[in-house]
Amino acid sequence: MPAPSRRILSVWFPRLGAERMLRAQGGDHGQPLAVVEESGNLQTLHSLSAAASAAGLSRGQPLRDAHAMCPELITRLRNPQREAAFLTVLRRWAGKYSPWVAEVAPESLLIDISGCAHLFGGEAPLLEHLATDCARLGLTHLAGIADTPGAAWALARYAGRAAEHHRTGDAVDAEAPSTRSRAARRHWVKGGPGPARASEPAPTARIAAPGQTRSAIAPLPVAALRLDPQTLEQLARLGLRRVEDLLNQPRAPLARRFGRQLPLRIDQALGHVPEPVSPAKADRPDAVRMTLPEPIGLESDILAGLDRLLDRLCTTLEAKGMGIRTARLQVYRTDGSMQWITAGLARPSHDPERVRPLLAMKVPEIDAGFGIDMLRLEAVQAEPVHKVQTRGHLAAGEAVTERLKGDYALDDLIARIGGRVGMEAVTRLHPASSHIPEKGAITLAAAWSEPAGDWPLLPLRRPLLLWRPEPVQAPDTPHRPETFRWRGRTLRPLSARGPERIAPEWWLDDPEWRSGVRDYWRVTVEGGERLWLYYAHGGTMSSGWFCQGRFA
Secondary structure: OOOOOOEEEEEOOHHHHHHHHHHOOOOOOOOEEEEEEEEEEEEEEEOOOOOHHHOOOOOOOOOHHHHHHOOOOOOEEHHHHHHHHHHHHHHHHHOOOOOOEEEEOOOOOEEEEOOOOOHHHHHHHHHHHHHHHHHHHHHOOOEEEOOOHHHHHHHHHOOOOOOOOOOOOOOOHHHHHHHHHHHHHHOOOOOOOOOOOOOOHHHHHHHOOOOOOOHHHHOOOOHHHHOHHHHHHHHOOOHHHHHHHHHOOOOOHHHHHOOHHHHHHHHHOOOOOOOOOOOOOOOOOEEEEEEEEEEEHHHHHHHHHHHHHHHHHHHHHHHHHEEEEEEEEEEEEEEOOOOEEHHHHHEEEEEEHHHHHHHOOHHOOOOOOEEEEEEEEEEEEEEEEOOOOOOHHHHHHHHHHHHHHHHOOHHHHHHHHHHHHHHHHHHHEOOOOOOHHHEEEEEEEEEHHHOOOOOOOOOOOOEEEEEEEEEEEOOOOOOOOOOEOOEEEOOOOEEEEEEEOOOOOOOOOHHHOOOOEEEEEEEEEEEOEEEEEEEOOOOOOOOOOEEEEEEO
16 A cells, blocks of 8 residues: 655644743743733633643642742733734744744644655754744644645644543543553563663654554544533543544444534544645735824724824725725734724725724724833735726616715714624515515625615515514404404404405425415504504414514
């Protein structure tokens, strides 16, 4: 069997957040440092320096407990955006090993080194070169090489680690040390070498030979398959702790018991399901920034900086024929953290006067903290803005009128309301191709749709308010009732117009229309209330009278 030609290198940076802080601040690597993540009212340790780990701290530990264990611990708030940007920088640096490099959130890189390892003298020398570079950069890393991304990821994180036990008393590893020592002495001959001791795996143990993926990942814990915590807990309860316990199991029972993720991860690790390494495209955002000589904190200062940035950004986009659809203002504070506000437009534009009010409306939400030392404005989503649009002869006059008017009041109103309640919450109705009353219109987001044109003419007017059909107590006959009872009231019709017969859509199974053909009536009752009643002739459900709407 020929060896597969594809080889994948996985690089994991377990201390990415803390070591990024040490690099940025030029701190002492011997001083314990932890990056803190806030989750509601709880602060936990997200990333630790080597000194903090040596002090006995662990990831996910509450900050209060960490300070009790290590009073000299230095903490910094986590900045996920800067960590992601730092990983992007590392992705560009890893391009020296292969052009195919992908980021795997939050702290890993996948590198397709197929046909590239010989440039460094082989895979083992390549790992040594990688270790030298990471040491020079001050980064802790773990790496693994295999035929598939899943196996390389597993070797990088779990090679040499024993399976974790979620329960005590039922594991072989929990037996008495004397029992293990007696079992080891059974195969020891006097005068010969002593019992073998477990040792740390050599660096080359993280390299799975071509075609040996199965044997390389078999002794690893099941967590190496990239499973969610709930699945790992269920597997531990059944005593399935190593990958080899799952490799020979039929896939169908695993999928029924644990879901489709488990067999998929196994097949991806073994290479039965393709998992390509897609390199990230060049990130060239349309953005401008301003570094301030002195920290600012007043709302007026932020707005003044926004005016300068917005003019520059809009000028750049106008030269490209693009307009802002979504803009984001980022403020970087002196404590190393960052906040941002986002504004969306109903129609793309490179006019600063249309973008500024939307961002200025959200500036009061920014907490300046101890001061802001940098502003950054980015067009998160930009779309083409055509100055000239090809139209037919019939629409030429309308186009000239629209260009002369330049009326964007409705678009600006949608953007302002959407900035407060969300762009998806501002909707408009469009006619739909259905004769069913409740399906006669569809709801679209106003920011991503044009106003509806002419609505189709209906044989009779429809009520202003529609609701789900409500039962009406009346004689079970198709003739208009003399009196009926609805919502706890006895009503007497003064006049009625109808019937209008509407049949269900026979090609669709709508639960609301299983009562068969309906005869609709416009009924005016005593007191002036005008209701929309119908008689259902019965189908799979019983017949009877119902009320579905009210006219204005």
